[in-house]
Amino acid sequence: MENYLQYVADSAAFILEGSVLTLQLYAVTIIFAIPLGIMLALMKISKYQSLRYLLTFYTWVFRGTPLLLQLFFTYYGLSIIGINLQPFTAAALTFVINYSAYLTEIYRAGIESIDKGQYEAARALNMDYFQTMRRIILPQVVRRTIPPTCNEAITLVKDTALVVVIGMGDLLRSAKELFSRDFAITPFAIAAVIYLLMTTVIVYFFRKLEDKYSIYE
Amino acid sequence: MNNTDPDMKMIQALNITKSFGAHTVLDNVTLEVKKGEVIAIIGPSGSGKSTLLRCFNGLEEIDSGRIIIEGDIFSEKDEKHHKDKISARAKREIAKKLGMVFQHFNLFPHMTVLGNVAEAPVTVLGQKKSDVIKNALMILDKVGLLDKKDAYPSKISGGQKQRVAIARALGMNPDIMLFDEPTSALDPELIGEVQKVISDLAKEKMTMLIVTHEMRFAGEVADRIIFMDEGKIIEDAKPADLFNNPEHPRIKTFIDKISRRDAE
Ligand SMILES: Nc1ncnc2c1ncn2[C@@H]1O[C@H](COP(=O)(O)OP(=O)(O)OP(=O)(O)O)[C@@H](O)[C@H]1O
Ligand SMILES: [Mg+2]
Numbered sequence: 001m002e003n004y005l006q007y008v009a010d011s012a013a014f015i016l017e018g019s020v021l022t023l024q025l026y027a028v029t030i031i032f033a034i035p036l037g038i039m040l041a042l043m044k045i046s047k048y049q050s051l052r053y054l055l056t057f058y059t060w061v062f063r064g065t066p067l068l069l070q071l072f073f074t075y076y077g078l079s080i081i082g083i084n085l086q087p088f089t090a091a092a093l094t095f096v097i098n099y100s101a102y103l104t105e106i107y108r109a110g111i112e113s114i115d116k117g118q119y120e121a122a123r124a125l126n127m128d129y130f131q132t133m134r135r136i137i138l139p140q141v142v143r144r145t146i147p148p149t150c151n152e153a154i155t156l157v158k159d160t161a162l163v164v165v166i167g168m169g170d171l172l173r174s175a176k177e178l179f180s181r182d183f184a185i186t187p188f189a190i191a192a193v194i195y196l197l198m199t200t201v202i203v204y205f206f207r208k209l210e211d212k213y214s215i216y217e
Numbered sequence: 218m219n220n221t222d223p224d225m226k227m228i229q230a231l232n233i234t235k236s237f238g239a240h241t242v243l244d245n246v247t248l249e250v251k252k253g254e255v256i257a258i259i260g261p262s263g264s265g266k267s268t269l270l271r272c273f274n275g276l277e278e279i280d281s282g283r284i285i286i287e288g289d290i291f292s293e294k295d296e297k298h299h300k301d302k303i304s305a306r307a308k309r310e311i312a313k314k315l316g317m318v319f320q321h322f323n324l325f326p327h328m329t330v331l332g333n334v335a336e337a338p339v340t341v342l343g344q345k346k347s348d349v350i351k352n353a354l355m356i357l358d359k360v361g362l363l364d365k366k367d368a369y370p371s372k373i374s375g376g377q378k379q380r381v382a383i384a385r386a387l388g389m390n391p392d393i394m395l396f397d398e399p400t401s402a403l404d405p406e407l408i409g410e411v412q413k414v415i416s417d418l419a420k421e422k423m424t425m426l427i428v429t430h431e432m433r434f435a436g437e438v439a440d441r442i443i444f445m446d447e448g449k450i451i452e453d454a455k456p457a458d459l460f461n462n463p464e465h466p467r468i469k470t471f472i473d474k475i476s477r478r479d480a481e
Contacts, residue, residue: 115323117319117321117323120319121323121324121385123275124317125336125385131340135340139327140327216327216370217326
């Protein structure tokens with residue numbers, strides 16, 4: 001029994017080492033994809049038709065093809081035409097672009113759900129476009145899109161496991177290595193617990209955020 | 218221009234027209250509003266009352282004609298190119314002289330009552346926050362809502378919301394106030410508190426244009442009543458004249474209909 005506990009502790013330590021990369025990728029994706037999603041959403045409803053078409057094409061492609069394929073494309077595909085990216089760079093780039101596509105659509109719908117009376121009131125108070133967006137529209141959009149953004153944030157935790165296909169050592173790969181070495185199920189159980197811990201923290205964080213914003217309802 | 222001149226023209230609308238597609242909503246409207254005047258605008262639904270107000274603060278663009286606010290050209294359409302000769306920037310500067318109150322309040326739900334009133338003076342006019350707060354509290358006191366300053370709009374009644382909306386517009390220190398059916402969305406028992414705030418503004422000689430279906434209120438508060446029908450001003454008269462012997466038979470029918478509805 002004591003031996004087993006020791007084994008669990010050692011395995012967990014090894015797998016946690018692998019999760020550092022998972023967490024880094026997670027952080028980079030969230031930090032870049034959310035602001036990018038908001039910016040692209042604003043552009044997607046702008047008056048510039050070519051910009052709108054371009055962004056429609058972008059979300060169509062990135063939401064319509066597997067993330068796995070996109071990952072292959074940036075890492076292996078681009079190397080054929082001479083662009084050799086580090087695995088982490090390739091993964092981060094793919095994840096940011098892919099998640100921004102989903103978030104763009106979420107925020108676009110959020111912006112469009114705001115009553116046009118809000119724009120008129122802002123306009124009647126002489127606010128310009130940026131003041132209106134920053135002070136009036138986007139704060140309401142952020143509040144309304146917390147639940148779908150939370151969903152994306154949870155999916156992202158699990159999607160990070162895909163990076164094993166471009167040879168990166170993440171949480172899941174560490175678990176798999178232990179499994180191959182020991183032929184025991186414990187490493188997978190530990191990996192599952194770590195994923196669950198991460199998603200729990202995320203859900204908790206978004207719940208807090210929702211509480212904070214819901215005082216005005 | 219002298220600000221104390223009682224004959225000063227606050228709004229001059231000259232032959233303005235406006236269409237939505239093939240539908241002419243404002244048909245060659247000419248109107249002059251003097252300083253301190255209160256004008257009620259009445260007329261059947263779809264006659265262009267809201268559109269007229271919205272042209273005065275730039276929420277709608279006119280197709281032709283000219284709008285002059287306190288002597289400055291606010292809107293002037295080039296007939297041929299349908300392009301406004303006035304730059305967006307100049308328009309915004311002039312539009313600061315007008316405040317507007319909407320039928321459905323349009324308060325900012327994510328800001329407190331005080332936040333709603335203080336927002337634009339800080340962000341738009343760049344005034345010092347402490348000064349703005351002081352002024353906002355004064356205005357809230359005037360509309361009787363000082364005790365609600367920290368409440369969010371969802372937590373107050375319709376009448377209170379509309380008073381906040383009025384306070385919010387006043388926060389920008391406008392010379393002219395536009396009201397588009399300010400009491401139409403309110404329960405009957407809440408109408409009075411909003412009308413009182415508007416009457417108080419009238420006593421302070423605020424220049425106001427009020428679109429309303431409340432005939433009694435229009436008669437009490439207004440110096441002139443304008444009757445609109447199908448995009449035209451068909452009568453512009455003192456309340457007593459318009460109610461007692463309207464030139465147009467259409468007006469009498471309209472007023473009778475509204476009064477009958479109100480009596481029910
Ligand atoms: N943005 C728009 N696009 C198309 N048509 C419009 C638009 N705004 C107003 N209209 C039309 O213009 C006409 C005049 O509208 P307006 O809102 O000025 O009337 P109103 O006199 O204020 O009526 P109500 O008493 O119902 O508020 C109506 O027939 C309306 O349907
Ligand atoms: Mg109207």
